[in-house]
Amino acid sequence: MIEFQNVAKTFKFGDREVNAVKDVSLSIQQGEIFGIIGFSGAGKSTLLRLVNLLESPTHGTVQVQGVDINSLTPKEVRKLRRRIGMIFQNFNLFSSRTVAGNVAYPLKLAGVPKKEINERVAELLSFVGLTEKANDYPEQLSGGQKQRVGIARALATSPDILICDEATSALDPDTTGEILRLLKKVNKDLGITILLITHEMNVIQQICDRVAVMENGAVIESNSVFDIFTNPQHLTTQRFIQSVQQDRPSASLLEEWRKKGGKNLYRVIFKGDIASDPILSRVTRKFDVDVNIVYGSVREIQEKFYGNLLVSFEGHSDKIPSVLTELQDIVTVEEVKFNEG
Numbered sequence: 404m405i406e407f408q409n410v411a412k413t414f415k416f417g418d419r420e421v422n423a424v425k426d427v428s429l430s431i432q433q434g435e436i437f438g439i440i441g442f443s444g445a446g447k448s449t450l451l452r453l454v455n456l457l458e459s460p461t462h463g464t465v466q467v468q469g470v471d472i473n474s475l476t477p478k479e480v481r482k483l484r485r486r487i488g489m490i491f492q493n494f495n496l497f498s499s500r501t502v503a504g505n506v507a508y509p510l511k512l513a514g515v516p517k518k519e520i521n522e523r524v525a526e527l528l529s530f531v532g533l534t535e536k537a538n539d540y541p542e543q544l545s546g547g548q549k550q551r552v553g554i555a556r557a558l559a560t561s562p563d564i565l566i567c568d569e570a571t572s573a574l575d576p577d578t579t580g581e582i583l584r585l586l587k588k589v590n591k592d593l594g595i596t597i598l599l600i601t602h603e604m605n606v607i608q609q610i611c612d613r614v615a616v617m618e619n620g621a622v623i624e625s626n627s628v629f630d631i632f633t634n635p636q637h638l639t640t641q642r643f644i645q646s647v648q649q650d651r652p653s654a655s656l657l658e659e660w661r662k663k664g665g666k667n668l669y670r671v672i673f674k675g676d677i678a679s680d681p682i683l684s685r686v687t688r689k690f691d692v693d694v695n696i697v698y699g700s701v702r703e704i705q706e707k708f709y710g711n712l713l714v715s716f717e718g719h720s721d722k723i724p725s726v727l728t729e730l731q732d733i734v735t736v737e738e739v740k741f742n743e744g
């Protein structure tokens with residue numbers, strides 16, 4: 404649906420150059436929610452702006468449904484932009500227009516007859532849950548309501564793609580959750596492909612199917628959200644995951660545990676269906692070994708379980724290797740060194 408092929412974007416000013424996007428190749432499938440995450444300055448906004456032609460690539464191609472968008476005529480560009488809705492961190496609403504007026508705006512631009520506009524606006528406001536606010540002005544709305552207006556306006560021309568530029572970054576956690584649920588509804592009920600950029604891993608975890616991690620203009624890792632969470636390869640990806648996943652104890656807590664004579668500490672990682680099986684108790688009972696859960700979490704990612712537990716085993720020292728061998732056939736088991744946590 405959206406295909407970046409060896410895309411690079413360099414900004415030149417005077418004798419300075421900034422390589423904002425470097426050799427990015429990504430393929431976003433129809434109907435998915437694809438997230439791009441990275442720290443400030445990673446190149447996310449620039450990559451997004453290449454999709455609706457607010458920027459053009461220095462190298463490479465960007466295709467939307469098989470068409471190289473940089474080969475389009477101005478008329479075709481206008482048509483393409485109607486197929487790509489966009490929402491923003493600061494909402495970008497017209498303060499002088501009512502809620503209904505904001506949502507009607509792209510339809511007016513497209514020359515849609517007034518009666519049709521009114522029907523469509525009513526339908527969109529109902530979809531985003533703002534029917535009662537039709538005649539209010541943006542300044543009368545909360546941040547979450549403003550973003551709902553932004554979403555209704557972006558959907559006005561029935562786009563195939565919705566681009567979200569840090570759409571929840573200005574919102575509190577509860578309102579972020581509401582907006583993310585609405586975006587999920589846009590994707591599921593209307594079949595709209597969503598491409599979003601964020602610096603918040605909880606956004607990726609809550610709604611994305613796949614994710615690309617950007618750093619210094621390049622994509623350093625890209626995978627399904629479940630695989631990224633359960634098997635991150637790059638240090639930056641691991642940092643993002645740790646920002647939402649408190650499954651590692653502090654070094655001081657581990658040290659405390661060691662001082663009290665704690666030993667035989669292992670990290671046990673469960674994925675998918677396995678997380679609901681009583682594997683630990685089954686295997687330890689078989690070898691008459693006790694298991695002590697020291698720390699950990701079990702969470703849901705993309706409707707699958709992912710458990711990450713720190714455990715110690717207590718029992719006859721001859722039996723513990725058998726427990727580990729049997730567990731390793733089913734789940735991932737790693738010995739924990741005391742300085743890593």
Ligand SMILES: Nc1ncnc2c1ncn2[C@@H]1O[C@H](COP(=O)(O)OP(=O)(O)OP(=O)(O)O)[C@@H](O)[C@H]1O
Nearest residue numbers: 414421422423441442443444445446447448449450
């Ligand atoms: N129009 C421009 N002219 C010059 N440099 C630019 C321009 N737009 C972006 N850059 C530079 O390109 C790099 C990537 O910026 P970009 O905004 O794409 O990153 P980002 O990941 O979206 O960061 P943020 O989350 O802070 O917006 C930065 O070094 C930025 O200063």
